[in-house]
Amino acid sequence: MEKFLAKFNHSQASSSTNGNPSSLIDDLNLDSLKANPGKRVPIAHYNNPRIKDEVRKHYIQKRPCQPQMDSYPPSKIGKRVRQFCKIWFEGPYSKWLEYSVEKDSVYCLCCYLFKDDFFHGSTSEFYTKTGFRSWNRALERFRKHVGDVNSIHNKCFNKMLDLSNHHQSIQVVIDKHSQKVKNEYRMRLEASIDVSRLLLQYGLPFRGHDESESSINQETLKAIIGDLNGDYFGILVDESKDISHKEQIALVLRFVNKNGEVVERFIGLVHVSDTSACSLKKAIYSLLSVHSLSPSKIRGQGYDGASNMKGEINGLKTLIMKDSPSAYYIHCFAHQLQLTLVAIAKKHLDVEDFFDHVSNVLNVVGGSFKRRDLLRDHQAKKLEQLFESGEVQKGQGLHQERGLQRPGDTRWGSHFKTLDSFIVIFSSIVHVLEMIELEGSTSSDRNQAEYLLTKIKTFKFIFVLHLMLKVLAMSNELSMILQKKDQDIVNAVEFLNITKKRLQDMRENGWESLLDDVSSFCDVHDILIPKLDESYFPGKSKRKSSGVSYAHHLCVEVFFVVIDVQLQELNDRFDVVSSDLLLGMASLNPVNSFCNFDKSKIMTLAKCYPSEFDYGKIRDLSYQLDTFIIHMRSGNPKFSNLQRIRDLAKALVEANLAETYSLVYLLVKLTLILPVATATVERAFSSMKHIKNEVRNSIGNQYLNDCLVCYIERDVFRNVSNDVIIDHFQNMKTRRGQV
Structure with a gap:
């Protein structure tokens, strides 16, 4: 045994019981162990697994306590006097049945020794602690206690047989091998952990050992909570459905670590059946409690602005502020930026029509694989022509293939990416629409393509396209800055003010340059440029003039108004905090x-x-x-x-x-x-969709959470040593072999 485990030393082992007064006392004297089952120390009080095994082997070697008496104490049960029968020590119960004379009760030796390995609780303790003495139903209850082959009793009995067979015990097997073999085993164990690390870091869950998975997750979270060090923190929360349509909430902590660095750490995903503010608060507090974090330490809240999150009366924000009045709420800056664009589209008819046309073009051009292939082929041919003419240069990472991303009201930067791609591949879009107009399978398709061509090949459409791209470029740049984990509220507001100044500067000085960009684009794509000093005729009518010139309409009624609405929305929505x-x-x-x-x-x-x-x-x-x-x-x-x-x-x-x-x-x-944006929470949901996808849609809640913590917090996970993981794994439950 000395080759694999240091020789057992009673005094050393007993001193490792963490000072628990209910644990084994300073020195274990096997001869002092009580033979009487009614007076024994519960096996669970021996915290050290090696001492616990020594105690178990001692009682197994001594065999069950079965005092042989001519007569046993009588007891009146009902109307008859009954007592324990010596014959019960024989037959099927001989190897485990024990009797205490002082308690006049029977006990089960194997359940006393091993039941805590399978079952924790205070129920059904007749045969381990309190004793059984209903003699009128003894045999019936003995049979019920034994149960079927998979009962707790039989599992304990089998473990007792295994430990009694000295030549088959794990320690004997380990004892026969050298330190070299032990080192080789540890090497294989560390290799398994390294494989687990690699898979989890790339978001590839595996059906490994549940304990190992939990060990890695727990040590990662332990490192995060240790970095927080009981200090104040802010919370970022959002909700989303996973691939199996379960409603999940993700919780991220924002705090300043021991090095003075502001960090945001994902600590868990919780399934909730009800997304009311009260239920969300309960789920958040429960997750904080798991990690011994007090809600009274919350000093900031960040949500995306959903009604159940920020409501003034019964929203999550208000419920948490009742417990922590200084837990100030910040509406996610990135979401507010996106909502300013939505507000512009709703308040300006020309912008609303523009985005409707863009959306319809995306639906038609991307309506089938054939049309998307046609779009890609035309892009490739166009690029090849530009290479040959020398208008563009070749280079690694340049001229990547562009697709058409559909914009979403709550997807940060999606409108900017859509319009940016629309301009870059405008000629390819026109080409696909022209092909549909000529060769569309139905008259409806052909008519729709013809209509869209007449809309997008107009000076006004191109003008609004370039105007919105310039406006969104400023918002998108700000959005990218806000999504950094270490961004602070003061710096964010400063960048917000810079964006407002840039928009104001564009309003005062950007008209001529915008007009030049639009005119150049129209020249390249053969789009008619109207005479800007002529009267503007709104809508389809060419008879009723608006009374203003085309230039006045574009400059005053579109250019100025769009920028003014954007500035007004930024001022209205970013009230920040007091x-x-x-x-x-x-x-x-x-x-x-x-x-x-x-x-x-x-x-x-x-x-x-x-x-x-x-x-x-x-x-x-x-x-x-x-x-x-x-x-x-x-x-x-x-x-x-x-x-x-x-x-x-x-x-x-x-x-x-x-x-x-x-x-x-x-x-x-x-x-x-104080949080700035919920980007870290959004990234958690993106990771969730990566890990729990259509192929792996049956992942359980806890397993998904364990994988997500390790995957999202990879930088923390990488710094958790294999030794720490092995030690945690070793201490999760009683084990005889030590590595």
């Missing part, structure tokens, strides 16, 4: 040597978090801020070139000043905790 919060947070921004620093605004910010800043801490913060700003502006190179609040948090930790300026650092953390 002005006190935002102004105070902006005052902590370290850019340009803390040029926005304003002590009064920062003090007002602190008062928004009454649980963290009582009267005493408000007073201390005032003194601390005076020293802090002098220190930050002293010319120290570590703080002179900081650009964002997250840079300040990291610099304070690296300079060991987080404790010195603990109250300022707390405010910085609370600022960073």
Whole structure:
């Protein structure tokens, strides 16, 4: 045994029982173990698996406690006097039936030794703890206790037989092999874990050992929770259906880790049958409880704005704020950006018509595999012509094949991608429509293609196409910035203001350049350019003039109005949080040597978090801020070139000043905790669809969750060592073999 396991030492083993007073005492003396089944220490109290096996072997070698007496204590049951019968020690019950004289009760040796391996609870403990003494029904109850071949009793009995057969025990087998064999076994075990890592990192679930899967998942989550270190956090939540139409909610934590870095970590997916705000709150709190996280630590909430999430009266936002008043809510910035576009389409008739035409073109051109192939073939031929003429250069990664993505009201950037592709492959779209117009299988198809051609080959359509692309390019750029995990609320608002300024600049100075782009595009694609100084005739009528020129209509009634509506929607939708919060947070921004620093605004910010800043801490913060700003502006190179609040948090930790300026650092953390966008949650759902797809649609909830945690948090998962996983696996339940 010494080759595989260190020789058993009673004193060492007993000291590893974690100080539990109900565990085995300091030194295990096998001779002191009680033979009387009514006085034995429960086997579950021996926490160390090796000590537990020593105890089991001792009792097996001693055989069942079966005191032979001429007569046993009588008991009156009903109207008759009954007692234990010595003959019950013989026959089918001889190898496990035990009797306690003091308790006048019978027990089951094998269930006492092994039942906790199969069953945990307080039911049916007659044969292990309390004893059985209904002598009038003894044989009937003995047979019922034994049960069928798969009963708990028979499983325990078989384990007792296995352990009693010394030559077949695992420890004896291991004892016969050398340390070299043990090392080779561990090498194979680590290789299995590495294969599991590889599969999970690429989102490929496998039907491996459930314990191994759970071990990896639990250690990944343990690392994440350890990084949080019991500090404040924000939550990002969203709901979606999986491939099997189960409603799932994903929960992401946003917090500042020990290094002063703001991170967003996925911690779980929960199936919910009811998506009401109360049910969602219960599911979120339950998942937090699993990881010993208190809802009172929530300091920010981020959702996509669904009514059951943000409702003022009974929404999830309100329910959580009742428990944590400082858990301020942020409507996902990226979703709000997308909704501004939807609002424009609803408020401007020309834009609404434009997107209707775009959608119809996508449906017709992408309506069959044949039409999509025709589109691709024409793109390839067109590109080859451009290569030959020298208009474009060849190169790796250039000129990738373009498809037509359908826009969606809640899909970030989808409208921008659609319009960008529409412009790039416009000639191929026209070619496919012309082919359908000539060779369409039905008159309806031919007529529809003809109608769409007349709509898209107009100057006005091309004008709106270029206008919306320019507007969406600015929004899309902002959307990409907002989706970064480490983006903070102050920086996000700053980028939002920059986008507004760019839109205003486009309104004031972008008309001529837009008109030039549209005219050049029309020249290339043989689209008629109208005389802009002539009267504009709206709709199909060529008789009734609108009273304005074509240029006035495009500039004032389309160009200016679209940009004005976009600016108005951005102002209306991005109310963010209260002005006190935002102004105070902006005052902590370290850019340009803390040029926005304003002590009064920062003090007002602190008062928004009454649980963290009582009267005493408000007073201390005032003194601390005076020293802090002098220190930050002293010319120290570590703080002179900081650009964002997250840079300040990291610099304070690296300079060991987080404790010195603990109250300022707390405010910085609370600022960073406020979420900006639910991109991390959306990515979790994308991963869910990758793992649980049509081929693997029967994955269970827990198994799906385990795979997702390892797949999404791959960077954490990679840093969990094999030794940690093996140790966790080893300690999940009692095992005789140690690796």
